[in-house]
Amino acid sequence: MTAGFGLTTYLRQLGADTLDMVATSGRAGMLLGRALVGSYNVRRGFILLIKQLYVVGVLSLAIIIVSGLFIGMVLGLQGYTILVKYGADASLGPMVALSLVRELGPVVAALLFAGRAGSALTAEIGLMKATEQLSGMEMMAVDPLHRIIAPRLWAGLIALPLLTAIFNVVGVYGGYLVGVEWLGADSGGFWSAMQSAVDFHDDIINGVIKSMVFAFVVTWIAVFRGYDCVPTSEGIARATTQTVVHSSLAVLGLDFVLTALMFGEIG
Amino acid sequence: MDMRRVEIMVGVFVVIGFAAMIALALKISSINRLTADSTYRVYAKFDNIGGLKVRSPIKVSGVVVGRVADISLDQQSLTAVVEMAISVDYRQFPLDTSAKINTAGLLGEQYIALSPGGEDDVIRDGDSLTETQSALVLEELIGKYLFADKKPE
Numbered sequence: 001m002t003a004g005f006g007l008t009t010y011l012r013q014l015g016a017d018t019l020d021m022v023a024t025s026g027r028a029g030m031l032l033g034r035a036l037v038g039s040y041n042v043r044r045g046f047i048l049l050i051k052q053l054y055v056v057g058v059l060s061l062a063i064i065i066v067s068g069l070f071i072g073m074v075l076g077l078q079g080y081t082i083l084v085k086y087g088a089d090a091s092l093g094p095m096v097a098l099s100l101v102r103e104l105g106p107v108v109a110a111l112l113f114a115g116r117a118g119s120a121l122t123a124e125i126g127l128m129k130a131t132e133q134l135s136g137m138e139m140m141a142v143d144p145l146h147r148i149i150a151p152r153l154w155a156g157l158i159a160l161p162l163l164t165a166i167f168n169v170v171g172v173y174g175g176y177l178v179g180v181e182w183l184g185a186d187s188g189g190f191w192s193a194m195q196s197a198v199d200f201h202d203d204i205i206n207g208v209i210k211s212m213v214f215a216f217v218v219t220w221i222a223v224f225r226g227y228d229c230v231p232t233s234e235g236i237a238r239a240t241t242q243t244v245v246h247s248s249l250a251v252l253g254l255d256f257v258l259t260a261l262m263f264g265e266i267g
Numbered sequence: 268m269d270m271r272r273v274e275i276m277v278g279v280f281v282v283i284g285f286a287a288m289i290a291l292a293l294k295i296s297s298i299n300r301l302t303a304d305s306t307y308r309v310y311a312k313f314d315n316i317g318g319l320k321v322r323s324p325i326k327v328s329g330v331v332v333g334r335v336a337d338i339s340l341d342q343q344s345l346t347a348v349v350e351m352a353i354s355v356d357y358r359q360f361p362l363d364t365s366a367k368i369n370t371a372g373l374l375g376e377q378y379i380a381l382s383p384g385g386e387d388d389v390i391r392d393g394d395s396l397t398e399t400q401s402a403l404v405l406e407e408l409i410g411k412y413l414f415a416d417k418k419p420e
Binding site for chain 1: 270273276277279280281283284285287288290291292294295322324
C-alpha cells in the first residue's frame with residue numbers, strides 16, 4: 001500500500017480542486033443572478049451607474065486612445081512596408097481596418113480594460129470586504145449586491161463596447177497617419193478599398209458582439225474576485241492578480257471560439 | 268467628487284463612444300450598400316467563374332453599378348449561373364450588353380465587367396445576358412505557355 005498512499009493523496013487533491021472549482025463557479029453564478037435580478041431604485045441606481053461609468057469608462061479613455069493610436073500606427077507601418085513589395089499597398093486600408101475591427105480592437109481593448117479597470121474593481125470591492133463595509137451595508141439592510149456589484153457590472157457592460165469603438169476609430173486613423181500621410185499610400189484608395197472590404201454586418205456588428213461578450217466576462221470576473229476574496233491584504237493582492245490573469249485568459253480563449261463561430265465558414 | 272463634473276464627463280464619454288460607432292458604420296464600412304429593394308436582377312451564364320464570389324462588384328467602365336447576388340450551377344447545361352443585383356439608378360443597359368469576368372490587377376479580386384451594346388431595347392428585371400466571357404484562369408494560361416511546344420494533339 002506504499003504506492004497507494006501517493007495515489008490517494010493525488011486523487012484527494014484532484015477531488016478537492018474540482019469541488020472548489022464547482023463551488024467557485026456556483027458562487028460566481030449566484031453573484032451574477034442576485035446582482036442583476038431584483039427590485040431597483042431606478043433613480044438611485046442611475047446615479048451609482050453614472051459614477052461607475054466615470055470610473056471604468058472615462059478614466060480608461062486615455063490608455064485606450066493612446067494604445068489604439070500606436071497599434072494603428074504599427075499596423076500602418078508594418079502593413080505598408082510588406083504590401084508595397086508586392087505592389088498591393090492599396091490593400092493597406094482593408095488590412096488595417098479588418099485586423100482592428102475583427103480582432104485587435106475587441107481583444108486589446110478588453111485586455112487593457114481588464115488591467116486598467118478590472119483590477120481596480122477587484123481591489124476596491126476586496127478592500128470594502130476587508131474593512132467590513134459590505135457587512136456593514138447588510139447590517140443596514142442595504143443589499144451590497146445591488147448597491148455595489150450591480151452598478152459596476154452594468155458600467156463595465158456599457159463602457160467596454162464604447163471604448164472598443166473608440167479604439168478602432170483611433171487605430172484606423174493611426175494607420176492612415178503612418179501609411180498615407182508619412183509613407184505615401186494613396187489616400188482615396190485607402191478609404192475606398194477599406195469601405196468596400198469592411199462589411200457592416202459581418203465585421204462591425206460581429207466586432208461589437210465580441211466586445212460585449214468580453215465586457216461581460218471581464219467585469220464579471222473582476223467583481224466576483226473582489227467579492228469572493230479572502231479579506232486580508234494578501235487575499236486582495238491575490239484576487240487582483242487573479243482578475244487580470246483569468247480575464248486575460250478568458251478573453252483570448254473566447255476570442256478564438258467567437259472567431260471560429262463568426263468567421264469560420266467564410267472561405 | 269463633484270457629481271456635476273462626473274456626469275458631464277460621462278456624457279462626453281458616451282457621446283464619443285457612439286460617435287465612434289457611427290464612424291465605424293459610415294466611414295470604415297459602407298452601410299449604404301445596395302439593398303434588395305433598390306436593385307433589379309439580371310442573370311448570366313459563364314463556363315467558368317474563376318474566383319468570383321457573392322458580393323463581388325459589377326462594373327461598367329470601372330464604375331460599380333451592382334453586386335453579385337447569388338452564384339449557382341445550372342442543372343441542365345452544367346454551367347455557372349450568376350445572379351446580378353444592379354442598382355435601379357442604372358436602367359439603361361441595351362439588351363445585347365455583354366458580361367465578362369475580369370481581375371482587378373494581377374492578383375486582385377475578380378469582378379464582372381459589363382460592356383453595353385447598341386440595341387434600343389433595355390434589359391429588365393429577370394432578363395439573361397447571352398454574351399458572356401469566362402474568367403481568365405491564370406493556371407490555364409501558364410499551362411498553355413509552358414506546354415505550348417509539346418502539343419499532344
